[in-house]
Amino acid sequence: MHNPFIQISGSKRSLHVQVAREIARKILSGEVAQNEIIPSEMVLCEQFSVSRTALREAIKLLTSKGLLESKPKVGTRVKSRDNWNFLDAQLLDWVIDLGDNAFVYQEFLALRKAIEPEAAALAAQNATAQQRILLSATFQQMDYVSKNFDAAQWMEVDMEFHRLVFLSTGNSFYLPFANVLCTMFKSFISHSSEKGGTCIGEHRAIYSAIMAGDAEKAREANKRLLSTTNHRLPTSN
Amino acid sequence: MHNPFIQISGSKRSLHVQVAREIARKILSGEVAQNEIIPSEMVLCEQFSVSRTALREAIKLLTSKGLLESKPKVGTRVKSRDNWNFLDAQLLDWVIDLGDNAFVYQEFLALRKAIEPEAAALAAQNATAQQRILLSATFQQMDYVSKNFDAAQWMEVDMEFHRLVFLSTGNSFYLPFANVLCTMFKSFISHSSEKGGTCIGEHRAIYSAIMAGDAEKAREANKRLLSTTNHRLPTSN
DNA sequence: TCAATCGTTATTATATGATAATTACAAGGG
DNA sequence: CCCTTGTAATTATCATATAATAACGATTGA
Structure with missing residues (x-):
């Protein structure tokens, strides 16, 4: 009933959440600067080896928490820190994981x-x-x-x-x-x-x-x- | 394909946000009860006359704010009120619109x-x-x-x-x-x-x-x- | 009878490709 | 110089197909 072998830590989450987590890490750590434009969807799809569907859902998730903002023709921009909703349990979890x-x-x-x-x-x-x-x-x-x-x-x-x-x-x-x-x-x-x-x-x-x-x-x-x-x-x- | 006459007020936002807003309204107002399973994706797609992409992004948005939770085979369930993140500006906006x-x-x-x-x-x-x-x-x-x-x-x-x-x-x-x-x-x-x-x-x-x-x-x-x-x-x- | 196992099936998850909408930017006209 | 207009890059949306998940009922064996 319960397979004890595939207990990989934290990888039980859906794909778009894993991608979101990784992008969030880069933003929260400062690896990607505020107000910076991140690579286009297609580039990111290749980087993470996921479909556009999964990638876009990841970006939508981060947008909802105030980390990103997308516009056609412009691209997807990292919002400034005062827009990050630290009173969100999931975002906080990502922050804590930074160490x-x-x-x-x-x-x-x-x-x-x-x-x-x-x-x-x-x-x-x-x-x-x-x-x-x-x-x-x-x-x-x-x-x-x-x-x-x-x-x-x-x-x-x-x-x-x-x-x-x-x-x-x-x-x-x-x-x-x-x-x-x-x-x-x-x-x-x-x-x-x-x-x-x-x-x-x-x-x-x-x-x-x-x-x-x-x-x-x-x-x-x-x-x-x-x-x-x-x-x-x-x-x- | 897009009807310019149904310019609902404040509908400048993207489609999936409009759909999310409408679903959120039903949840916040209690029209849809907590812990209730909402209709399946296909049904909602027809109800709102949008593609699965748009609808799913709406659901993902609401999931991110603690209003919904999706599982394969089970469906999408309205989470209980203590999971709704009222300290989210967008959600608060929807609450205010209730009147x-x-x-x-x-x-x-x-x-x-x-x-x-x-x-x-x-x-x-x-x-x-x-x-x-x-x-x-x-x-x-x-x-x-x-x-x-x-x-x-x-x-x-x-x-x-x-x-x-x-x-x-x-x-x-x-x-x-x-x-x-x-x-x-x-x-x-x-x-x-x-x-x-x-x-x-x-x-x-x-x-x-x-x-x-x-x-x-x-x-x-x-x-x-x-x-x-x-x-x-x-x-x- | 009961419990465990195994298909079946409904639903969401992910992938792929195509078309539409948006808008920064450059080019041209007044 | 300002205004308009066209072009192109990017996201937004749509449509369809396939995979993964897990509830539920059927089957099996004791």
């Missing part, structure tokens, strides 16, 4: 500090009954894992907890952070504290405040969590 | 309150010399327009000002907000105060703090701006 991750992690932390306390506050106000149940169940697991510590399991529950906070805000614009956060967590396994003891306390404070509907407490608790200096830098893979 | 804008505006304001003060603080710390020049020039215009008030011009400079703040953070994850903000501003012309007098004061405070490199002042000034109750609700168009 310059310590800096990305710092930038992301700066974003979390702005957005997560507010998200916690909104969640305290707006979480539905079902979302509170999910959050409760997740915190139970979190509590358990913190006592029987396992790095991989902790990443999983920690990710799920913060993800649920974003989903519980009831605000459309906070939703995308859930996926972005998941992408970051999965990439930086060792992001959290080694001694889960201190972290679980902060998480409990957030959890309790949300369940109690206390927005201000939730906000402050989340601020404290992100202020703790035990956010380790990612191990460069 | 339920007062709520969207409130949600966006809640996001701005979280993110913009921090962005101002970061800009105060990290803005480059060139960015300070741009910011300075923009505030000059802002000051002028506030004295010779014109709604459209004010929207333009106001948008540009806040856009520059995001670009000046030096943080990749803050960049996308610039485009999202622009999309919102362009849609809600009458978002700002009628009496520009009070607003210009807050803007000046933000501007001065950033130029002085005072992160804390910039943050607080931006908070004050967003706390003012003169953010009018958008006129439903």
Whole structure:
């Protein structure tokens, strides 16, 4: 049923995504400069040994994320960096694959500090009954894992907890952070504290405040969590 | 072959974007339910009277924004709402076109309150010399327009000002907000105060703090701006 | 009866080639 | 000098064919 032999890493994706990934790498790394015109479709088709269909779908994908822009007669131009949508999980994944991750992690932390306390506050106000149940169940697991510590399991529950906070805000614009956060967590396994003891306390404070509907407490608790200096830098893979 | 009479408004965009927009409308409005399988490619091709190429590019575009997911034999499924990337300018544009804008505006304001003060603080710390020049020039215009008030011009400079703040953070994850903000501003012309007098004061405070490199002042000034109750609700168009 | 295996088939994925639309650029006319 | 117009390069769209995928039912063997 499941063939264990063809488990090539990451090549399960469709062809146009593989091509897009490769072009994205060149753009994100600066190998291809901003505002530069990339080679024409036919040339790229030969370079990647794919059909025009696959290549064009790749270009369309990158266009959608703000990396490229195509015009007849002109060609396909790399857009300037301020148009790249870094709040897109797939693009973020490509960025992480570049390997310059310590800096990305710092930038992301700066974003979390702005957005997560507010998200916690909104969640305290707006979480539905079902979302509170999910959050409760997740915190139970979190509590358990913190006592029987396992790095991989902790990443999983920690990710799920913060993800649920974003989903519980009831605000459309906070939703995308859930996926972005998941992408970051999965990439930086060792992001959290080694001694889960201190972290679980902060998480409990957030959890309790949300369940109690206390927005201000939730906000402050989340601020404290992100202020703790035990956010380790990612191990460069 | 192309009928010039069916020049739908704003149909200058390419065909696959028009198709994507129409499918997106159905998804965002709930006309097509989440997790539902949409009709097969051939059926949709007939519905929209476009080739498979155009239709597939439309589907790929929506897939990229988290609205759809395709699998052979299964079909194309509408993904659940938490996967929709509302922090994508194009998707946001489609959302705005639905017309339920007062709520969207409130949600966006809640996001701005979280993110913009921090962005101002970061800009105060990290803005480059060139960015300070741009910011300075923009505030000059802002000051002028506030004295010779014109709604459209004010929207333009106001948008540009806040856009520059995001670009000046030096943080990749803050960049996308610039485009999202622009999309919102362009849609809600009458978002700002009628009496520009009070607003210009807050803007000046933000501007001065950033130029002085005072992160804390910039943050607080931006908070004050967003706390003012003169953010009018958008006129439903 | 049940479980595993194996075709069948519907659907998307990819390839290929042809035609249309767009527009930068150069050439020509006023 | 400006405006128009023609040319050519590039992407946009169309049409058709073949391959890959995986759900589903049929078959088989115990």
